[in-house]
Amino acid sequence: MVWKSVKWPVYHVLVAALAILMLYPVIWMLFSSFKESRTIFITAGTLLPAEWKWENYLVGWQGVSGYSFGRYIYNSLVLVVISTIGAVISSSLIAFGFARLRFRGRNLWFVLMMVTLMLPHDVVLVPQYIIFAKLGWLNTILPIVVPAFFGMPFFIFLMIQFIRTIPSELDEAATIDGCGKFRLYAQIILPLLKSSLATAAIFSFYWRWEDLLGPVLYLNSPEKYTVSMALKMFLDSEAASNWGGMFAMSIVSLVPVIVVFFLFQKQIVEGMSTSGLKG
Incomplete structure (x- = not known):
């Protein structure tokens, strides 16, 4: 009984301590965004700034x-x-096609799709760059956004597992009612994939928002730069770097990510679970 009475407080204390440990870099960056640039690393061991520089956010x-x-x-x-x-x-x-349709070479294409999950992204950078250069897509967002319209293996695999938990009787009933394959996908399967779709959207948002390599490779006009590239430009190798401004805008850039996470954290958990339909 004594252990049961102290188990939950101990558990919460340990979880809180772990959360603080993991969030400490963000907390340090938050307070550093209010410090003068030249003193940030001199006073790195001190969390609170000696003088609050609110103008870092304006600058x-x-x-x-x-x-x-x-x-x-x-x-x-x-x-x-x-x-x-x-x-x-x-x-x-694509996940609907793999999970519900029968076509020649389906297993081979599925294996090839899964192999791309284990293929390092760096391997395809040069061939992709050459292709996009010949297409005249450099200095546009096309090399970054167009490949997304051909499916992402991780999301495809996630949705395949979820679709397989949906009873096939729904497909048969819809077919008897005159549903074609695309209508079956759009009106029957897609609404049931809501949690998986939300999970894929959230992860895609995170990955694209923090991506630096893609914009650095394909964008060379400042008016087209993304947040990740703008943060990099606060650093100057030939003069004094604006660390205060960079940390301030780093905090600002975290706001959309934090908002999306807290609004859709329930969908993240539901989408990663493939336990089947409820009710």
Whole structure:
């Protein structure tokens, strides 16, 4: 009885301590965003700033290369929204084909799709760059958003597992009522994939929002830069780097990610679970 009475308090204390440990880098960055740039690393061991520099946020929002930070947030949002829509729709359609349709070479194509999950992304960078250069897509968002419309293996695999838990009797009933394959996908399967679709959308949002390599490779005009590239430009190898402004805008860039997580954390858990239909 004594152990049961102290188990939950001990558990919560340990979880809280672990959460603080994991969040400490973000907390340190938050307080550092209010410090003067030249003192940030000198006073790295001190969490609270000696003098609060609120103007770091104003200076940081003014941006770099003649564009405000709002411009870079807008660029990132456009890229993220288009990529996410393409990834979710295409992945769900491909997953439906693998899970419900019978066609020649299905198992081979599925294996090839799964192999791409184990293929390092760096291996395909050069061939992709050459292809996009010949297409004349450099310095546009097309090399970043167009591949998303051809499906993402992780999302496809996730949705296949979920679709397989949906009773096939629903397909048979819909077919008897005159549903074709695409109508079956759009009106029967897709609504039941809501949690998996939400999970794929959230992960796609996270991955695209923090992506630096893709924009660095394909974008070379400052007016098209994303948030990740703008943060990098606060650092100057030849002069004093604006660490205060960079940390301030890093905190600002975290706001959309945090909002999306807290709004859709339930869908993340439900989407990762393939226990089947409820009720």
